[in-house]
Amino acid sequence: MRMGRFLLVGGAGFIGSHFTDVLLGKDGVESVTIYDNLSSGRDWHFRKHLGNPKFKFVNGDVKDIETLKRAMDGSEVVIHLASNPDIARAATEPDIDFREGTYLTERVLEAMRLTSAKRILYASGSGVYGELGMVEAGEDYGPLVPISTYGASKLAGEVLISSYCHMFDLTACVFRFGNVVGPRQTHGVGFDFVRSLRSEPERLRILGDGGQSKSYIYVEDVIRAVLTAHEKTAQKFQTYNVATGDYITVREIAELAVECVGLDRSKVKFEFAGGDRGWKGDVAVVRLNTDRIRGLGWKNKRNSREALQESMNALLRDAELLYASVKA
Numbered sequence: 001m002r003m004g005r006f007l008l009v010g011g012a013g014f015i016g017s018h019f020t021d022v023l024l025g026k027d028g029v030e031s032v033t034i035y036d037n038l039s040s041g042r043d044w045h046f047r048k049h050l051g052n053p054k055f056k057f058v059n060g061d062v063k064d065i066e067t068l069k070r071a072m073d074g075s076e077v078v079i080h081l082a083s084n085p086d087i088a089r090a091a092t093e094p095d096i097d098f099r100e101g102t103y104l105t106e107r108v109l110e111a112m113r114l115t116s117a118k119r120i121l122y123a124s125g126s127g128v129y130g131e132l133g134m135v136e137a138g139e140d141y142g143p144l145v146p147i148s149t150y151g152a153s154k155l156a157g158e159v160l161i162s163s164y165c166h167m168f169d170l171t172a173c174v175f176r177f178g179n180v181v182g183p184r185q186t187h188g189v190g191f192d193f194v195r196s197l198r199s200e201p202e203r204l205r206i207l208g209d210g211g212q213s214k215s216y217i218y219v220e221d222v223i224r225a226v227l228t229a230h231e232k233t234a235q236k237f238q239t240y241n242v243a244t245g246d247y248i249t250v251r252e253i254a255e256l257a258v259e260c261v262g263l264d265r266s267k268v269k270f271e272f273a274g275g276d277r278g279w280k281g282d283v284a285v286v287r288l289n290t291d292r293i294r295g296l297g298w299k300n301k302r303n304s305r306e307a308l309q310e311s312m313n314a315l316l317r318d319a320e321l322l323y324a325s326v327k328a
């Protein structure tokens with residue numbers, strides 16, 4: 001089956017690098033272009049594909065729309081992954097999620113309006129729901145009241161996409177991911193714990209009280225969810241929650257990190273920063289209903305614990321490469 005020509009905006013990052021691997025291995029994919037400014041993406045994520053005639057990397061910023069349009073021209077499907085990955089950063093830089101979030105989505109849509117690309121697959125996040133406690137949010141839950149500028153930027157991206165779909169004949173699938181984990185992660189709680197325990201094995205500083213409880217989904221499950229929806233959905237605009245359906249606390253993740261790094265738990269002191277969340281804007285408890293994506297035949301292969309375990313093992317395997325390229 002013909003799958004066409006893909007442009008991965010923000011494709012040099014963690015999730016994008018897995019899309020690149022999967023798409024280049026699929027029959028029917030004619031080309032994969034990564035467009036990325038390498039702000040949090042890494043060139044070693046895609047280096048192995050550089051000789052492949054179906055693959056191209058363009059080093060560019062989304063805000064440079066002329067370069068973006070040139071890179072996009074000829075593509076049919078845009079997977080939009082570019083954004084500021086550091087949710088806590090807005091506390092000191094309040095406009096970051098607008099400049100490196102909402103505005104990027106507007107630029108991507110505008111480039112699509114002016115080129116051949118008419119289908120967008122967008123990486124949104126559970127942050128659009130805001131603080132719902134134990135309420136399991138389905139995609140039609142409302143009102144949506146984000147509590148971080150990151151969540152606001154994801155929601156703004158969604159509504160911009162919806163409006164472009166209706167005004168300029170684009171089609172879209174929007175994905176509200178839970179926490180995504182796996183090899184080549186560039187950030188996240190497991191990533192931080194493994195890094196910290198490698199450099200200081202006798203203590204682990206934990207943000208909040210450790211009771212934060214969320215779903216962690218393995219990156220391969222995420223890629224399959226996105227491509228399943230892309231292949232099976234004909235609607236102009238549709239949203240999908242993508243999560244495992246089970247949950248794990250930050251304290252349990254800390255225990256798991258100690259085990260993965262191979263330390264004796266009785267010798268590692270856990271130091272809790274206190275409070276019920278990691279940082280201002282963090283949603284401490286996240287529950288997502290995933291019936292819609294499951295209705296298309298998708299299932300996650302790993303639960304939260306398995307996903308975290310595999311990702312931390314991969315972080316340890318890639319540690320030299322990873323932590324050398326990411327500032328502490």
Ligand SMILES: NC(=O)c1ccc[n+]([C@@H]2O[C@H](COP(=O)([O-])OP(=O)(O)OC[C@H]3O[C@@H](n4cnc5c(N)ncnc54)[C@H](O)[C@@H]3O)[C@@H](O)[C@H]2O)c1
Pocket residue numbers: 009010011012013014015016035036037038039040041042060061062063080081082083084085100104123124125126176177178179180181186188
């Ligand atoms: N990782 C998760 O847990 C998670 C959860 C929900 C949603 N998401 C969303 O999925 C997307 C991908 O996440 P990720 O974990 O792979 O993050 P990432 O930081 O590894 O990837 C983002 C990529 O975008 C690029 N980028 C950022 N700003 C850019 C700009 N102005 N111009 C060009 N490129 C730019 C970065 O260099 C990076 O390669 C993000 O939009 C993120 O918000 C991620």
